[in-house]
Amino acid sequence: MTAYALIRHSPTGEGGQEIVGGEGGYEMRLFLVFVFTLILGLNMVYGGGKGGHEHHTMKEEKQTDTKVGICPVMGGAASTEYSYNYKDKTYYFCCPDCIEKFSSEPEKYISKIKEIKLMAYKYGFKPDPIVVKKDDIVRFTITSKDVTHGVYIKEYGIKIRIKKSETKKVEFIADKVGKFDISCSVYCGSGHSKMKGKFIVEEIKEKEEMEEHEEHENE
Numbered sequence: 274m275t276a277y278a279l280i281r282h283s284p285t286g287e288g289g290q291e292i293v294g295g296e297g298g299y300e301m302r303l304f305l306v307f308v309f310t311l312i313l314g315l316n317m318v319y320g321g322g323k324g325g326h327e328h329h330t331m332k333e334e335k336q337t338d339t340k341v342g343i344c345p346v347m348g349g350a351a352s353t354e355y356s357y358n359y360k361d362k363t364y365y366f367c368c369p370d371c372i373e374k375f376s377s378e379p380e381k382y383i384s385k386i387k388e389i390k391l392m393a394y395k396y397g398f399k400p401d402p403i404v405v406k407k408d409d410i411v412r413f414t415i416t417s418k419d420v421t422h423g424v425y426i427k428e429y430g431i432k433i434r435i436k437k438s439e440t441k442k443v444e445f446i447a448d449k450v451g452k453f454d455i456s457c458s459v460y461c462g463s464g465h466s467k468m469k470g471k472f473i474v475e476e477i478k479e480k481e482e483m484e485e486h487e488e489h490e491n492e
């Protein structure tokens with residue numbers, strides 16, 4: 274920028290240089306228009322307040338809404354590459370090691386998968402309460418009985434919009450113990466604000482009991 278200005282205002286500048294300077298000014302204006310357009314473009318892509326936020330929420334939904342879901346052994350993302358059939362059901366894993374572990378004691382891992390059909394209706398959720406154990410893999414299959422509702426569990430970062438006649442799947446690990454509110458995130462009528470459910474994640478007690486049992490055996 275300064276280079277162009279210097280040439281233009283240089284008192285010793287020759288005619289030719291002045292012409293170059295003039296052309297530079299034109300180029301500069303073109304350049305500025307280009308920069309301005311670029312900034313506008315970037316703004317539309319990254320900014321846009323509400324629009325951008327909606328986009329982000331959609332992405333979050335996609336991350337949890339996977340077809341093969343979570344590996345029941347390691348808890349990571351499962352792949353269709355690593356599957357194993359057990360009692361007429363196909364399970365997906367993140368690596369061959371997990372298939373091996375699973376196949377040695379399938380019931381142990383299957384007992385941690387909680388498949389729950391969650392229905393939103395005017396005005397509540399079914400079943401209610403939903404009770405799982407810590408570290409369970411929760412698989413929600415969500416439907417709506419009547420109008421568009423939302424399933425919102427703040428502490429688990431779950432926010433799903435569900436239309437009538439639609440089915441959405443969400444899968445996550447219940448790694449936080451506590452009693453959490455399920456609320457509706459889409460205005461659905463006069464009872465919307467009272468549309469609440471409970472999602473309860475209990476501490477694993479069997480483990481403690483087993484440890485106690487082991488201590489008795491050692492006595």
Ligand SMILES: [Cu+2]
Pocket residue numbers: 393394421422423457458459460461465468
């Ligand atoms: Cu609702």
